[in-house]
Amino acid sequence: MYLRIWEYEVAPDAVERFTVAYAADGDWARLFARSEGFLGTELFRDTDTGVRFATIDRWRDEADxxxxxxxxxxxxxxxxxxxxxxxxxxxxxLQGTSPGR
Structure with a gap:
């Protein structure tokens, strides 16, 4: 599996729109799903700040x-x-695979 992990600092007035666009069924996931090998995306929100997020995009492999x-x-x-x-x-x-794969 190939991962791409992003971190974002979101404008406070844009948090709702951001969470919609970057959610597992959001704009990015729909775009990625056009291609074979996309396994899904996850969105995480920092509980301390409320405006810091991370996404993990999963692909079958880097070639995909x-x-x-x-x-x-x-x-x-x-x-x-x-x-x-x-x-x-x-x-x-981060972008990459598990060591040894």
């Missing part, structure tokens, strides 16, 4: 992620641009 991006890069970039105003910052924390 690369194939998705090659096929859907324009839609991926457009969605990223449209949702950018919801966040104050974001960082890719």
């Amino acid at each position: 992620w690369v194939a998705f991006l090659r096929r859907w890069e324009e839609a991926y970039r457009a969605l990223d641009r449209s949702l950018a105003p919801l966040t104050r910052g974001q960082a890719l924390l």
Whole structure:
């Protein structure tokens, strides 16, 4: 399994819209689901701040992620641009597989 883990700081007035867009059935998941090998996404909210979130996107393997991006890069970039105003910052924390795989 190939994972991509992101961290976000969300504008306080955008938390509701963010949680809808980044949820397991949200905008990102629907886009990813267009491609074979997408296994799902999870959204986590920091209980201390309420505006810090993490997502975990799961793919069967890295080749499936690369194939998705090659096929859907324009839609991926457009969605990223449209949702950018919801966040104050974001960082890719990890992309990879379990050791030994």
